[in-house]
Amino acid sequence: MDIGHKIKQLRIQKGLTLEELASRSELTKGFLSQTERNLTSPSIATLNDIVEALGTSLSEFFKEDKEERIVFRKRDFFVDERDHCTVNWIVPNTQKNEMEPILLELPQGGESFAMDPHSGEEFGYIIEGSVVLISGEKSYTLHKGETFYLSGKNRHYLKNEKKTTAKVLWISTPPLF
Missing domain, CATH: 1.10.260.40 (lambda repressor-like DNA-binding domains)
Incomplete structure (x- = not known):
């Protein structure tokens, strides 16, 4: 200031x-x-x-009147390289928002973090490759261009069983990542 x-x-x-x-x-x-x-x-x-x-x-x-930020550039992203995946936080500081989007990259054999049961909902869009969504006792294979939408009532995660990297736009409400 x-x-x-x-x-x-x-x-x-x-x-x-x-x-x-x-x-x-x-x-x-x-x-x-x-x-x-x-x-x-x-x-x-x-x-x-x-x-x-x-x-x-x-x-x-x-006290500052914060102008609502609408556009986020690649330089605003925060990249979190984990053992089995890379999380791209594509909208900074989303904890204060209603939903939280990430761009998840799963290398061959990679897995996302497991999401424990919660009261929210999640949406995912497969941008590249294919993934297996494990939700509770069930598993679903999703390919490029396909989506998933689920409630958080079951423990769930994604894994990549293919040889190519998978990219998934994953949105959670409320913010959980």
Whole structure:
């Protein structure tokens, strides 16, 4: 956060000059000018005096309105290489969302992590190769272009019994991965 810029924005919003803010906060005009230009940093106590003089509080001052992020680029992904699979977290910080998508890569003989029974639902789309979905006591073979959709009531996981890498877009709700 650019504290100096935010102080200046608030001061201008309130229609105050540097001199008026200096008078209200009992600080010098020079100090406030340097603070607004990020040439000096105020202590917490001094910053509290400034924001109170601007008619707000420290909690409101530091509160940021997060713009909803809609697009995620490959550079945003986090890759987690595990023993038997690679997990590509294709939407960062999804724990706060309703669903969590991952791109799962399973090499020959690879297996996903086992998902213990839960109250959510899961969807998967096989992008490349083929996988075996084990759900409870049943197993299902899925090929490129096929999907699965299941409740989390049974323990389940994916495995790759083929010689080529399999890629699966796997979405869980609520976030579980």
